Amino acid sequence: MxxxxxxxxxxxxxxxxxxxxxxxxxxxxxxxxxxxxxxxxxxxxxxxxxxxxxxxxxxxxxxxxxxxxxxxxxxxxxxxxxxxxxxxxxxxxxxxxxxxxxxxxxxxxxxxxxxxxxxxxxxxxxxxxxxxxxxxxxxxxxxxxxxxxxxxxxxxxxxxxxxxxxxxxxxxxxxxxxxxxxxxxxxxxxxxxxxxxxxxxxxxxxxxxxxxxxxxxxxxxxxxxxxxxxxxxxxxxxxxxxxxxxxxxxxxGAPGVYAEIAGYAATHDAYHHRDPTPDPRWYAEAMRRALADARLTPADVDVIFADGAGSRDLDEVEARAIHAAFGAHAERVPVTAPQGLTGRMSAGGSALAAVNAVLSIRDGVIPAVGNLDDPAPEYRLDLVRVPREAPVRVAMVNARGYGGFNSSLILRAVDPATTDGGIR
The missing domain is CATH 3.40.47.10 (Thiolase/Chalcone synthase)
Structure with missing residues (x-):
């Protein structure tokens, strides 16, 4: 190649x-x-x-x-x-x-x-x-x-x-x-x-x-x-x-381009699935490597589509991983997980999360975290409570699989007038 x-x-x-x-x-x-x-x-x-x-x-x-x-x-x-x-x-x-x-x-x-x-x-x-x-x-x-x-x-x-x-x-x-x-x-x-x-x-x-x-x-x-x-x-x-x-x-002559796949990385926790809580460092590492693959920094990310497991311990692990990967920017980047409205669809859920990210880039709106009534303050995240209008050029989409899989994908808006992948 x-x-x-x-x-x-x-x-x-x-x-x-x-x-x-x-x-x-x-x-x-x-x-x-x-x-x-x-x-x-x-x-x-x-x-x-x-x-x-x-x-x-x-x-x-x-x-x-x-x-x-x-x-x-x-x-x-x-x-x-x-x-x-x-x-x-x-x-x-x-x-x-x-x-x-x-x-x-x-x-x-x-x-x-x-x-x-x-x-x-x-x-x-x-x-x-x-x-x-x-x-x-x-x-x-x-x-x-x-x-x-x-x-x-x-x-x-x-x-x-x-x-x-x-x-x-x-x-x-x-x-x-x-x-x-x-x-x-x-x-x-x-x-x-x-x-x-x-x-x-x-x-x-x-x-x-x-x-x-x-x-x-x-x-x-x-x-x-x-x-x-x-x-x-x-x-x-x-x-x-x-x-x-x-x-x-x-x-x-494709009628349009939604976004480019700018970066990706995957890691594995390598822990026994019956252990109560995985270590967040490998999840954070997937995010870091995806950003590096995209040649971007945490400050470039406009929204995180989170895995949003819906269990207090796994949500805490995700929050800790975001803080580890994003540092000072962790409390400023909007975080959402619309899947609370529909349930988890296994592999179909992370595919749908990528579609949601693409639509956020297209429409300049970030959907709210699904079914969120009382955000846990200790997570110290900017959880989106209602749909938020904002320019979205770079979206990070994260997903975890049972047994220790961690994946992070970076989608980036593309200027339709160029072919070099320039950010809009």
Whole structure:
């Protein structure tokens, strides 16, 4: 790889979202800025016997509006949501992979668990009717790479593709892999992630973390950075981003460029997942390295989209990490975590956080921390309480995954009149 390509900064030319706050990017964004709480009692099954009964569900979604019947039969809800988000993103970017060389496009999604809904149904068939009743599509619908594979098949994509598994950090890590893929010569990469882990089996698995909220009231469910934070609630949904080589975007006449991927870094805490609280230094190190990769300083950052775990100990770790990485600037940079309105979507959540950051850059507004009523003062952070109008040129997006994953992504506004990545 040449030195020029090693330093190339890909741009984001399309975004698509399917979330509890809306089907489609703009519907989601309007709901987010209005501060609409989209967490409620689980309706997809009877969760009354579980400690956690709340979640963020995508309502009013009909897969037939977005993908073909044959694919619906063969795949799971998480793949339906991911492919719908991809359709929105491709339309937004005015990019049809079928119109280009099949090897000119790649797919790299993050994934947390795979096809839970399909798997739940087939497990129940196995128990009640025996192995002959299990669908032949179980293996491909459940598989954690199913959305990547089905997306590549639907659009005839043959570029180097894959899946990144790092729990909630997966959405950001997929964007980092997209950057690597573009630097190696592929012009366009679809990245992001979506999840649909609201089934009895999936909820049981998530409960083992000890991090889920037991509140029966939606307002008390998921409260990042709040005095009353008591864990998070699960959610389904996610987002897809079209990531391009800037030269490719210019050559094909892309309708717009939202931002560039200016920096990225990832670390791992390397601690046992049953230890009560991780050390914040490795999370802080990811932020420092991402800034260094972007050749920026803490003073250049206009907003931090935080992981916002919603547990007092993990929120404290995040606050300490921000102070360690940002020093004197830590109390001045706005910090937000809109996901308190929707719940945590595993890999889909960090992909959506990147979309939220892109929209903040586009519109010059920072969304509020979701469901925040009583900020914990000891964190000493500028937590955004109501949507704040402000020029956003540089956004840091952070995410952590269960088991010690830490990722930090820097998105930067690009002057559409230039091709050198200049800040607006």
């Amino acid at each position: 040449s030195a020029a390509r090693a330093g190339l900064r890909p741009v984001i030319t399309g975004i698509g979202a399917v979330t509890p706050s809306g089907i489609g990017t703009e519907e989601h964004w309007r709901s987010t800025l209005r501060g609409e709480l989209r967490v409620g009692p689980i309706t997809s099954f009877d969760a009354s016997r579980y400690a956690t009964t709340l979640a963020g569900e995508v309502t009013g979604f009909d897969p037939a509006d977005h993908i073909g019947g044959r694919i619906i039969l063969q795949t799971d809800r998480w793949t339906w949501l991911g492919m719908a988000a991809t359709g929105f993103a491709l339309t937004d970017a005015a990019y049809d992979p079928a119109a280009y060389d099949p090897y000119a496009t790649s797919v790299v999604f993050g994934a947390g668990s795979g096809g839970n809904d399909f798997g739940q149904r087939e497990i129940q068939r196995l128990w009640s009717r025996g192995r002959q009743a299990v669908s032949v599509y179980q293996s491909i619908a459940w598989f954690y790479a199913a959305t990547t594979g089905q997306t590549s098949i639907q659009h005839g994509i043959k570029g180097p593709s894959g899946v990144v598994v790092s729990d909630d950090a997966g959405g950001l890590d997929s964007l980092a892999q997209a950057r690597r893929t573009i630097r190696r010569g592929t012009p366009v990469v679809l990245a992001g992630g979506a999840e649909a882990g609201l089934t009895p089996y999936a909820l049981t698995c998530q409960t083992t973390s000890g991090r889920l909220s037991t509140s029966r009231e939606p307002r008390g469910g998921y409260k990042p950075f709040d005095r009353d934070a008591g864990g998070h609630v699960p959610a389904e949904g996610g987002a897809t981003l079209v990531v391009e080589d800037p030269a490719s975007a210019a050559a094909r």
